[in-house]
Amino acid sequence: MLLPVLALGALLFVHAAAAPLLAARQDGCKDYVLIEARGTFEPQGPSIGFRNMIERTLSSVPRGGHHVVVYPAAPDATQLTTLIGRQDITDYINNGTKGCPTQKYALLGYSQGATVVNEATQVFFNQSSIQARQTKAVLLIGNPYHLPNKDGNVDEDGGNRTSNYTGALVGTLNATIAPSYYDTGKVRDICHTTDLVCTGISLDSLFSSSHLSYGFTQSVQDLGVDFLTQQL
Numbered sequence: 511m512l513l514p515v516l517a518l519g520a521l522l523f524v525h526a527a528a529a530p531l532l533a534a535r536q537d538g539c540k541d542y543v544l545i546e547a548r549g550t551f552e553p554q555g556p557s558i559g560f561r562n563m564i565e566r567t568l569s570s571v572p573r574g575g576h577h578v579v580v581y582p583a584a585p586d587a588t589q590l591t592t593l594i595g596r597q598d599i600t601d602y603i604n605n606g607t608k609g610c611p612t613q614k615y616a617l618l619g620y621s622q623g624a625t626v627v628n629e630a631t632q633v634f635f636n637q638s639s640i641q642a643r644q645t646k647a648v649l650l651i652g653n654p655y656h657l658p659n660k661d662g663n664v665d666e667d668g669g670n671r672t673s674n675y676t677g678a679l680v681g682t683l684n685a686t687i688a689p690s691y692y693d694t695g696k697v698r699d700i701c702h703t704t705d706l707v708c709t710g711i712s713l714d715s716l717f718s719s720s721h722l723s724y725g726f727t728q729s730v731q732d733l734g735v736d737f738l739t740q741q742l
């Protein structure tokens with residue numbers, strides 16, 4: 511007699527636990543949302559740099575969503591365009607934490623989009639805030655504000671060949687990742703060995719082939735999928 515009673519108890523427990531989750535999903539909430547910011551000159555829409563890793567993450571981790579940051583991505587020596595993107599991210603997460611408090615976020619940024627993401631981490635720098643707590647991953651490729659010797663710095667093969675390099679724009683504007691994200695292991699800053707934007711040798715090669723290669727490099731896409739699935 512004991513066994514069936516226990517089994518029934520377990521079923522009821524499972525049912526009770528599942529009900530609020532189901533209700534939440536009917537409200538349009540997801541388990542997580544991948545928020546991506548594209549690079550300079552890419553048309554408004556998904557970035558070529560993340561297409562493969564986003565598709566694979568959405569298919570392997572259930573109940574995910576996808577938001578494309580709305581911002582100009584025009585050449586910008588100030589913060590005029592990136593602050594528009596930062597606002598889009600902060601609005602999106604502020605709204606999400608209200609209606610969907612358990613929804614998680616991953617911030618993905620490519621080139622100028624990495625700057626946008628960095629700036630958003632500065633707004634939600636306090637890891638006690640719900641916005642920062644629900645932001646589980648910051649994944650950058652070709653980050654012009656790449657800081658040297660940080661946890662989460664990797665090259666295109668997951669190694670440390672570029673970990674001690676400083677991005678080309680470091681020291682110009684205050685647009686690096688908020689330190690609290692490194693402290694919590696949430697950062698993966700992927701810098702290709704010959705990408706002069708994140709290794710900082712010169713800005714002349716902004717459009718060198720390696721700065722444009724991330725989306726077509728299998729190992730980079732694999733690194734992204736591994737990190738996102740681990741964090742979400």
Ligand SMILES: *[C@@H]1O[C@H](CO)[C@@H](O)[C@H](O)[C@H]1NC(C)=O
Nearest residue numbers: 537538602605606608609610
């Ligand atoms: C705000 O969040 C709700 C879910 O609580 C969602 O249905 C709605 O689309 C969101 N609005 C915006 C502008 O993202």
Ligand SMILES: *[C@@H]1O[C@H](CO)[C@@H](O)[C@H](O)[C@H]1NC(C)=O
Nearest residue numbers: 629631632633635684685686
């Ligand atoms: C950079 O900006 C952030 C957020 O706007 C601010 O909290 C921080 O103090 C600034 N850091 C420097 C060095 O100005």
Ligand SMILES: *[C@@H]1O[C@H](CO)[C@@H](O)[C@H](O)[C@H]1NC(C)=O
Nearest residue numbers: 634635636637638639640642
């Ligand atoms: C961080 O947020 C917590 C909770 O909201 C607050 O008590 C604390 O003062 C904040 N810390 C900073 C440095 O703003």
Ligand SMILES: *[C@@H]1O[C@H](CO)[C@@H](O)[C@H](O)[C@H]1NC(C)=O
Nearest residue numbers: 659669670671672673674675
């Ligand atoms: C990479 O790691 C190896 C082994 O720990 C170390 O000897 C080397 O100095 C590191 N290189 C950089 C650029 O940090």
Ligand SMILES: *[C@@H]1O[C@H](CO)[C@@H](O)[C@H](O)[C@H]1NC(C)=O
Nearest residue numbers: 658671672673674675676709
């Ligand atoms: C990074 O480390 C490598 C290997 O230790 C070294 O050859 C290189 O000069 C370092 N680069 C910088 C910018 O510190």
